[in-house]
Amino acid sequence: MKATIIRKEQETPNIHTFYFKTEKEFNYIAGQFTEIQLPLSNPDERGNKRWFTLSSSPTEEFVSITTRLDPVKPSAFKQALFHLESGAQITLAEPMGDFVLPKQKDTSLIFIAGGIGITPMRSMIKWLSDTNEHRDITLYYAAKVMEDMVFLDLFQNTDIKFEPILGSPPSDWQGMTGRLTSKTIMSLPNVLDNTLVYISGPEPMVETFNTELQQGGIPEHRLVMDYFPGYTEQNI
Numbered sequence: 001m002k003a004t005i006i007r008k009e010q011e012t013p014n015i016h017t018f019y020f021k022t023e024k025e026f027n028y029i030a031g032q033f034t035e036i037q038l039p040l041s042n043p044d045e046r047g048n049k050r051w052f053t054l055s056s057s058p059t060e061e062f063v064s065i066t067t068r069l070d071p072v073k074p075s076a077f078k079q080a081l082f083h084l085e086s087g088a089q090i091t092l093a094e095p096m097g098d099f100v101l102p103k104q105k106d107t108s109l110i111f112i113a114g115g116i117g118i119t120p121m122r123s124m125i126k127w128l129s130d131t132n133e134h135r136d137i138t139l140y141y142a143a144k145v146m147e148d149m150v151f152l153d154l155f156q157n158t159d160i161k162f163e164p165i166l167g168s169p170p171s172d173w174q175g176m177t178g179r180l181t182s183k184t185i186m187s188l189p190n191v192l193d194n195t196l197v198y199i200s201g202p203e204p205m206v207e208t209f210n211t212e213l214q215q216g217g218i219p220e221h222r223l224v225m226d227y228f229p230g231y232t233e234q235n236i
């Protein structure tokens with residue numbers, strides 16, 4: 001369906017959120033993704049379409065996506081997206097995906113997000129906050145530097161347990177540092193109970209957690225994964 005860009009917001013030097021108004025009702029569940037098609041006159045070999053998680057919650061007025069612009073070698077798609085002005089039209093595919101909250105409200109959830117993989121977590125946590133629904137959620141959000149972290153206000157002001165992890169923290173940083181590994185997750189007291197573990201980020205990171213958490217004893221059916229191809233752990 002057609003959608004019109006309403007505004008874009010700079011979250012960090014390289015990360016922007018784009019807000020769209022859809023021409024028809026766009027019914028989605030928090031955590032789902034869509035495909036965006038741009039009217040590119042000169043696409044590169046990777047074409048004019050990309051998948052994006054909706055960083056917005058269905059409770060919000062506009063649909064949004066949040067993405068990075070690679071400062072060194074962005075694709076033709078990303079360059080065009082970041083140049084879009086308010087009023088420009090794009091095409092959105094129907095929402096899809098099952099990286100969504102479980103129906104069972106009392107299931108404990110561990111969210112693991114690497115870099116821009118935070119987008120579905122933002123959508124779900126915003127939805128819970130706007131609908132006043134409480135769930136037992138621990139969010140581990142790993143990024144290289146402070147400037148790569150987004151949506152901190154929301155995560156710090158809702159009733160989730162929030163553990164940000166920075167690879168290169170500022171000197172006054174009080175949180176966890178270094179790399180988030182499966183060892184940290186496996187050491188959580190409730191992880192081998194009926195907890196669901198949601199993992200979202202660059203493909204190599206998600207694959208590593210998938211393998212190691214299963215080796216640690218978490219059955220596959222309790223791991224919910226969202227892969228972001230096109231990113232590596234270096235450029236996330």
Ligand SMILES: Cc1cc2nc3c(=O)[nH]c(=O)nc-3n(C[C@H](O)[C@H](O)[C@H](O)COP(=O)(O)OP(=O)(O)OC[C@H]3O[C@@H](n4cnc5c(N)ncnc54)[C@H](O)[C@@H]3O)c2cc1C
Nearest residue numbers: 033050051052053067068070073074075078119228229230
């Ligand atoms: C279900 C799903 C949900 C997703 N959700 C999100 C989301 O919420 N936010 C998000 O940002 N992404 C998301 N993605 C990933 C998204 O679809 C893109 O793959 C990603 O943003 C990279 O975009 P890009 O390919 O335009 O490359 P860029 O972001 O421009 O660049 C990524 C890397 O590719 C390199 N590169 C650029 N052009 C070329 C080229 N021609 N040849 C080789 N390398 C090149 C760049 O140098 C950089 O290292 C999602 C993907 C899926 C499948």
